[in-house]
Amino acid sequence: MRDTILLCGGFELDRNGASALRALSIAKLYERIGYRVVVLGKFDTAPGTRANGGHERLLQGVTCRDIRQPCPGRTPRFYPVSAEAIDDVARTTGTHRVRAIQFYNYPARGLVAGLHLCRRIGAAPILDCTEWPRWEGRRFRRNLYRRAGIETRMRALTRVAGNVICASDWFRGRLPRQHTIRLPFVLDTARPEWMKAPLPTRFDAPARFIYSGSPGVGMAKDRLPLIIDALDSLASENLAFQCDILGITRDEYLRDAPQHRRAIERLAGEVRFHGRVSHATSLDMLRRADFSVFFRKPDRVAHTGFATKFVEAHTLGIPVVTNATSDIPRYLTDGKNGFLAPGIAPDQIAGALRDAVTLSPTGRQEMRRVCLAQNAFEMDLWQRDASRFLDGLRGLA
CATH class of the missing domain: 3.40.50.2000 (Glycogen Phosphorylase B;)
Incomplete structure (x- = not known):
């Protein structure tokens, strides 16, 4: 047999x-x-x-x-x-x-x-x-x-x-x-690490983004420099937010993107680099976030696979802000359980992040309810x- x-x-x-x-x-x-x-x-x-x-x-x-x-x-x-x-x-x-x-x-x-x-x-x-x-x-x-x-x-x-x-x-x-x-x-999902995040009781605090992972060679994988550019643009508009970046230190980031030194200095109060952390710590911080964020070039590389970042956030009930690659549009409806940028041009990424930051407390609460109610994986x-x-x-x- x-x-x-x-x-x-x-x-x-x-x-x-x-x-x-x-x-x-x-x-x-x-x-x-x-x-x-x-x-x-x-x-x-x-x-x-x-x-x-x-x-x-x-x-x-x-x-x-x-x-x-x-x-x-x-x-x-x-x-x-x-x-x-x-x-x-x-x-x-x-x-x-x-x-x-x-x-x-x-x-x-x-x-x-x-x-x-x-x-x-x-x-x-x-x-x-x-x-x-x-x-x-x-x-x-x-x-x-x-x-x-x-x-x-x-x-x-x-x-x-x-x-x-x-x-x-x-x-x-x-x-x-x-x-x-x-x-x-x-x-x-019966395993303890996939316990869903509880529904927050308050949504009046600034939106909290999280990026977790390896940005890849030249930080091309998840377009982290474009995210920093977009966040700098939002900060210049006096929009309040927090962003935790896991997987790379501030010095490591600036070594690959020295042109962003001034932007990182301007964002010192909003963007925090944590370096490499354990998978358990990463999931724990993801549970406390309002949005998981990453963007990828819609090419053969991104279309062949499927982003683990999306799976983890979706499973824990956290909305995702990203663009359409692979089969993500099967599981993410723009404005319902996250935000889907139409592309990865700087204004498009900034627009998707702005939609998340300016979402009303009632809208954020409803989006979290939708995310907590479903897990396609x-x-x-x-x-x-x-x-x-x-x-x-x-x-x-």
């Missing part, structure tokens, strides 16, 4: 990042459907260096192994170029029990080896593709090699695998002949679609 699914990737399981959160959540979704799941990722401490070996651990109730050395007594080849680690776990589990092997944004060479392994043991391959990144930085050879691998995975290996999890309709539309599911994100809502997807997998023996 093929009752086991292996979920594999280079995500850091201990750090509660977006990739690990997605992997563990999908694993729990599969377990609710009735499958046994083993997640292969990376632990903070490499296996073999822990007192007990550290080859298997339970995280959020999910069985996890370190993909660098998942089984004692074996040191497989590096996972980006080999499927030996996955093969070791499949043998330990029993290859006859493995229904599918899921690869999360997997390096192309290792993925090719993984597809051969699936064919050999009669398991169905599944590709979970949420990233189609742009050229980053100035390291030409690294970028060229990386881009070649990504293009191979997204354009060719998705066709070879036949089964693809897509985070957006945009990407799903580029795989019309494959067996696909649209799965932006799922969360086990609750795991139970996706069980039927996920079950149909798994029932129809291609490539099974």
Whole structure:
């Protein structure tokens, strides 16, 4: 009986990042459907260096192994170029029990080896593709090699695998002949970290924005410099607000955006930089905010994936101020459960933030009620679609 699914990737399981959160959540979704799941990722401490070996651990109730050395007594080849680690776990589990092997944004060479392994043991391959990144930085050879691998995975290996999890309709539309599911994100909202924010009793204080995350190379990912420009514009209009920025310090910001030194000095009373904080602290501060804010260029990078920032805010009942990328317009109605800028031009970003700042106390309270009443990413809502997807997998023996 093929009752086991292996979920594999280079995500850091201990750090509660977006990739690990997605992997563990999908694993729990599969377990609710009735499958046994083993997640292969990376632990903070490499296996073999822990007192007990550290080859298997339970995280959020999910069985996890370190993909660098998942089984004692074996040191497989590096996972980006080999499927030996996955093969070791499949043998330990029993290859006859493995229904599918899921690869999360997997390096192309290792993925090719993984597809051969699936064919050999009669398991169905599944590709979970949420990233189609742009050229980053100035390291030409690294970028060229990386881009070649990504293009191979997204354009060719998705066709070879036949089964693809897509985070957006945009990407799903580029795989019309494959067996696909649209799965932006799922969360086990029974866990304490996803406890919704209580409805505030007062809305007469200045609007409080929060940005949390890594702005990316050159701060291009979430357009943080454009947000600072917009906030500076609002401050010049004598509009009151507060903005907490998590994930980067003031000095780190100014190192990448020295042209904003005067703006940051002018905004010293409104904008506070907190640097890197734990995921738990980030969620706690998000609960106390009035709006989560980020903006992204509406390109292939943003349309392929789905913003974890939106998922977290939506789940906690916090309105979001952003622009239309990926499938966000499915879940955000401008003026109802957040504000949707028509684009990322400076005046458009400033306009969306101004709408949030000037929303009346009654309007803010009603917007929070709407947000608290819905969560489109609750795991139970996706069980039927996920079950149909798994029932129809291609490539099974």
